[in-house]
Amino acid sequence: xxxxxxxxxxxxxxxxxxxxxxxxxxxxxxxxxxxxxxxxxxxxxxxxxxxxxxxxxxxxxxxxxxxxxxxxxxxxxxxxxxxxxxxxxxxxxxxxxxxxxxxxxxxxxxxxxxxxxxxxxxxxxxxxxxxxxxxxxxxxxxxxxxxxxxxxxxxxxxxxxxxxxxxxxxxxxxxxxxxxxxxxxxxxxxxxxxxxxxxxxxxxxxxxxxxxxxxxxxxxxxxxxxxxxxxxxxxxxxxxxxxxxxxxxxxxxxxxxxxxxxxxxxxxxxxxxxxxxxxxxxxxxxxxxxxxxxxxxxxxxxxxxxxxxxxxxxxxxxxxxxxxxxxxxxxxxxxxxxxxxxxxxxxxxxxxxxxxxxxxxxxxxxxxxxxxxxxxxxxxxxxxxxxxxxxxxxxxxxxxxxxxxxxxxxxxxxxxxxxxxxxxxxxxxxxxxxxxxxxxxxxxxxxxxxxxxxxxxxxxxxxx
Amino acid sequence: xxxxxxxxxxxxxxxxxxxxxxxxxxxxxxxxxxxxxxxxxxxxxxxxxxxxxxxxxxxxxxxxxxxxxxxxxxxxxxxxxxxxxxxxxxxxxxxxxxxxxxxxxxxxxxxxxxxxxxxxxxxxxxxxxxxxxxxxxxxxxxxxxxxxxxxxxxxxxxxxxxxxxxxxxxxxxxxxxxxxxxxxxxxxxxxxxxxxxxxxxxxxxxxxxxxxxxxxxxxxxxxxxxxxxxxxxxxxxxxxxxxxxxxxxxxxxxxxxxxxxxxxxxxxxxxxxxxxxxxxxxxxxxxxxxxxxxxxxxxxxxxxxxxxxxxxxxxxxxxxxxxxxxxxxxxxxxxxxxxxxxxxxxxxxxxxxxxxxxxxxxxxxxxxxxxxxxxxxxxxxxxxxxxxxxxxxxxxxxxxxxxxxxxxxxxxxxxxxxxxxxxxxxxxxxxxxxxxxxxxxxx
Numbered sequence: 027x028x029x030x031x032x033x034x035x036x037x038x039x040x041x042x043x044x045x046x047x048x049x050x051x052x053x054x055x056x057x058x059x060x061x062x063x064x065x066x067x068x069x070x071x072x073x074x075x076x077x078x079x080x081x082x083x084x085x086x087x088x089x090x091x092x093x094x095x096x097x098x099x100x101x102x103x104x105x106x107x108x109x110x111x112x113x114x115x116x117x118x119x120x121x122x123x124x125x126x127x128x129x130x131x132x133x134x135x136x137x138x139x140x141x142x143x144x145x146x147x148x149x150x151x152x153x154x155x156x157x158x159x160x161x162x163x164x165x166x167x168x169x170x171x172x173x174x175x176x177x178x179x180x181x182x183x184x185x186x187x188x189x190x191x192x193x194x195x196x197x198x199x200x201x202x203x204x205x206x207x208x209x210x211x212x213x214x215x216x217x218x219x220x221x222x223x224x225x226x227x228x229x230x231x232x233x234x235x236x237x238x239x240x241x242x243x244x245x246x247x248x249x250x251x252x253x254x255x256x257x258x259x260x261x262x263x264x265x266x267x268x269x270x271x272x273x274x275x276x277x278x279x280x281x282x283x284x285x286x287x288x289x290x291x292x293x294x295x296x297x298x299x300x301x302x303x304x305x306x307x308x309x310x311x312x313x314x315x316x317x318x319x320x321x322x323x324x325x326x327x328x329x330x331x332x333x334x335x336x337x338x339x340x341x342x343x344x345x346x347x348x349x350x351x352x353x354x355x356x357x358x359x360x361x362x363x364x365x366x367x368x369x370x371x372x373x374x375x376x377x378x379x380x381x382x383x384x385x386x387x388x389x390x391x392x393x394x395x396x397x398x399x400x401x402x403x404x405x406x407x408x409x410x411x412x413x414x415x416x417x418x419x420x421x422x423x424x425x426x427x428x429x430x431x432x433x434x435x436x437x438x439x440x441x442x443x444x445x446x447x448x449x450x451x452x453x454x455x456x457x458x459x460x461x462x463x464x465x466x467x468x469x470x471x472x473x474x475x476x477x478x479x480x481x482x483x484x485x486x487x488x489x490x
Numbered sequence: 491x492x493x494x495x496x497x498x499x500x501x502x503x504x505x506x507x508x509x510x511x512x513x514x515x516x517x518x519x520x521x522x523x524x525x526x527x528x529x530x531x532x533x534x535x536x537x538x539x540x541x542x543x544x545x546x547x548x549x550x551x552x553x554x555x556x557x558x559x560x561x562x563x564x565x566x567x568x569x570x571x572x573x574x575x576x577x578x579x580x581x582x583x584x585x586x587x588x589x590x591x592x593x594x595x596x597x598x599x600x601x602x603x604x605x606x607x608x609x610x611x612x613x614x615x616x617x618x619x620x621x622x623x624x625x626x627x628x629x630x631x632x633x634x635x636x637x638x639x640x641x642x643x644x645x646x647x648x649x650x651x652x653x654x655x656x657x658x659x660x661x662x663x664x665x666x667x668x669x670x671x672x673x674x675x676x677x678x679x680x681x682x683x684x685x686x687x688x689x690x691x692x693x694x695x696x697x698x699x700x701x702x703x704x705x706x707x708x709x710x711x712x713x714x715x716x717x718x719x720x721x722x723x724x725x726x727x728x729x730x731x732x733x734x735x736x737x738x739x740x741x742x743x744x745x746x747x748x749x750x751x752x753x754x755x756x757x758x759x760x761x762x763x764x765x766x767x768x769x770x771x772x773x774x775x776x777x778x779x780x781x782x783x784x785x786x787x788x789x790x791x792x793x794x795x796x797x798x799x800x801x802x803x804x805x806x807x808x809x810x811x812x813x814x815x816x817x818x819x820x821x822x823x824x825x826x827x828x829x830x831x832x833x834x835x836x837x838x839x840x841x842x843x844x845x846x847x848x849x850x851x852x853x854x855x856x857x858x859x860x861x862x863x864x865x866x867x868x869x870x871x872x873x874x875x876x877x878x879x880x881x882x883x884x885x886x887x888x889x890x891x892x893x894x895x896x897x898x899x900x901x902x903x904x905x906x907x908x909x910x911x912x913x914x915x916x917x918x919x920x921x922x923x924x925x926x927x928x929x930x931x932x933x
Contacts, residue, residue, distance in 0.1 A: 072754065074753060077560070080562050082564070095528075097532040101534055103566060155585070173756075288528075289526055290634075291637065354526075354528065408861075412679070412680040413680070416872075417871065438866075442891055489929075
């Protein structure tokens with residue numbers, strides 16, 4: 027068994043979960059216990075200051091009693107055995123259960139740890155701070171237009187233990203990310219900036235920056251001082267993997283979370299096994315993808331991580347589920363039941379969601395565009411599962427003219443459109459796959475770590 | 491658990507290696523109710539408690555100049571206090587920053603922050619709020635409530651610092667959201683709304699559902715708009731989002747008027763200078779950051795540093811009057827410390843709201859997500875529901891993007907004489923931007 031090194035209080039409570047679950051099952055058709063510890067660290071180094079702060083910890087226990095109709099939960103801070111046993115008895119004594127249609131999951135047992143070469147928990151804070159300082163030193167150039175360079179390191183240390191009648195699972199998921207931000211000011215006082223990030227479910231080995239990457243970022247930040255606003259209209263566009271991933275995330279990511287089917291909020295519910303995009307479009311959600319920022323081994327409802335093919339050759343196949351919506355809709359589960367932390371409910375949420383790679387090269391794709399826009403970098407997106415509208419904001423993009431990317435830069439650029447129209451317009455998909463880590467809210471709350479990505483895509487969209 | 495706070499304080503007082511410290515005990519208890527069309531999906535009772543320690547330690551720069559470092563640690567009840575203090579102290583010793591101090595005690599105002607019923611029984615209050623939402627929606631036979639969430643929490647905070655602050659406050663918070671669904675043949679539509687308030691009395695659920703029900707029906711027969719350049723009106727919740735931002739994206743004013751942004755070089759604003767880069771063609775702008783607003787969702791007697799609530803005039807008739815500054819950045823910029831930003835407040839305007847609705851104009855009722863770049867102020871944001879109002883007809887549309895720059899937009903506005911309270915915003919309930927651009931779908 028993997029040496030998982032759970033936090034002491036969690037490790038001490040784990041052996042008692044069998045008894046707590048057993049008592050719960052005497053009353054409830056289904057009963058589970060989740061121990062969840064999420065904490066982390068943020069380091070900021072810039073030209074003027076340094077900060078080392080704990081990520082606000084969320085440490086607690088969730089007891090769930092489910093009868094196929096309503097999910098009753100008691101969530102409490104910490105892992106105190108006596109308090110949890112008492113809370114469990116009090117909680118169960120006040121409940122009345124209605125239906126008894128809870129589908130049992132197969133037996134699941136095991137301990138899992140994110141594979142990594144340089145474990146952040148094995149590095150001292152001094153070593154991490156020094157690495158951030160070193161990157162800051164390398165990125166801080168001599169150009170007088172640079173007013174600040176900021177390095178932001180984040181680590182999320184997640185430990186969880188899950189138990190139900192057929193499960194005894196534990197995992198340690200380690201996520202790291204690092205942002206490099208270059209802030210510049212023009213002669214007129216206008217402030218612009220560009221940023222780049224690296225991330226993964228991994229250790230520090232994924233946070234190395236080459237001199238070329240740093241210089242590219244400085245150059246692009248300075249280039250933004252001459253950025254123009256784009257003339258609104260329909261354009262041929264090529265999206266970088268980050269922008270492709272955001273389109274994927276906002277369209278057939280949020281749009282296929284099956285709790286939204288249940289709430290009649292997802293138009294995709296009417297399109298199962300129907301064409302929703304070009305035959306080049308394949309979309310996958312995969313929490314088991316090694317190294318990606320949104321990965322985990324089992325979800326917050328104890329379902330084992332596995333890949334889900336959402337769109338296959340342009341045809342919508344299935345959504346991603348939490349336990350409640352899968353039971354209510356009578357569809358197979360996928361491992362997408364996730365909580366922001368113990369204090370929040372579980373919803374159907376994405377993990378690593380991406381367009382699969384195609385066969386074209388980027389050079390071939392650019393050569394096909396007589397006049398269009400290369401969308402370099404995304405900054406945000408918002409879903410509209412019922413209306414199938416899309417909003418993706420790009421930090422900037424470059425003009426493509428005569429099959430070549432020019433120096434002319436536009437910022438910011440908004441992409442809007444009707445999801446099937448946008449996906450149907452994809453005519454070329456490049457042969458690489460890159461993932462971007464980030465945080466995802468459901469609407470405006472319930473933030474969880476995810477990744478999205480894909481290859482370069484050539485398509486038509488409305489920009490503004 | 492005052493006893494545990496006292497133990498932490500006593501342990502900190504014994505440390506001679508610290509230049510200062512702050513301890514916060516934060517206790518939360520609440521109830522959550524979630525509904526789907528079939529009934530109640532989930533009911534949750536939630537509580538949590540933690541102790542947060544911040545320490546300040548004298549350090550020095552590589553050249554030997556005085557500096558300070560800060561470190562933090564959190565504890566659950568019963569955790570090892572010495573271990574947590576050691577951890578925070580160790581981190582503080584690694585960090586090298588210009589010298590700043592902690593907050594001194596000042597009188598704390600009494601601010602109304604609580605819903606008495608919620609304090610007594612959060613679960614019952616939330617079930618009642620959910621029932622009101624369902625009853626209000628049931629009055630509209632042509633729309634259905636397909637999802638709703640109600641959260642009610644009670645937060646208790648006790649803060650002690652090494653300068654002598656020993657303060658407590660209790661606050662309640664209610665978050666609700668709902669989705670209304672409409673259908674006409676094969677056409678479907680929905681509207682989503684979310685509200686945050688301190689007390690149930692400030693939630694006009696029935697009026698919100700009434701308005702969103704009409705929006706839902708209007709959305710059944712909409713197209714993307716044609717391009718538009720001209721007057722754009724925001725009212726009530728849409729205006730609040732524009733001015734106060736949301737919990738994912740702060741507001742542009744909050745960002746550019748913060749001492750932290752000034753210190754970092756990302757705000758070019760200067761006290762006594764105009765905040766606009768061009769000519770101001772409309773009403774002048776005056777803005778307060780107000781943490782004293784009764785039942786304001788960002789109100790608080792004291793902030794995380796212990797700074798007492800204030801109402802700070804940030805912008806006075808287009809000129810920056812002050813930065814909103816935590817103790818640290820106040821010390822760095824040698825300006826008064828004002829504490830956490832709080833709610834945003836604007837004075838009433840000069841024009842009756844009815845005059846701001848002179849045709850033609852576009853009203854944006856909901857954005858997909860209004861998320862301007864909080865440094866540059868540029869925005870390109872999709873419109874979830876808008877109305878083109880001309881020739882006496884109010885024609886709904888969905889799609890298109892509002893594009894522009896935040897401060898440039900505010901340089902050409904008229905504010906309504908009538909005001910309203912919207913949780914995190916107090917001020918005119920209607921604004922007319924005299925000239926904004928919508929990138930539409932032209933034939």
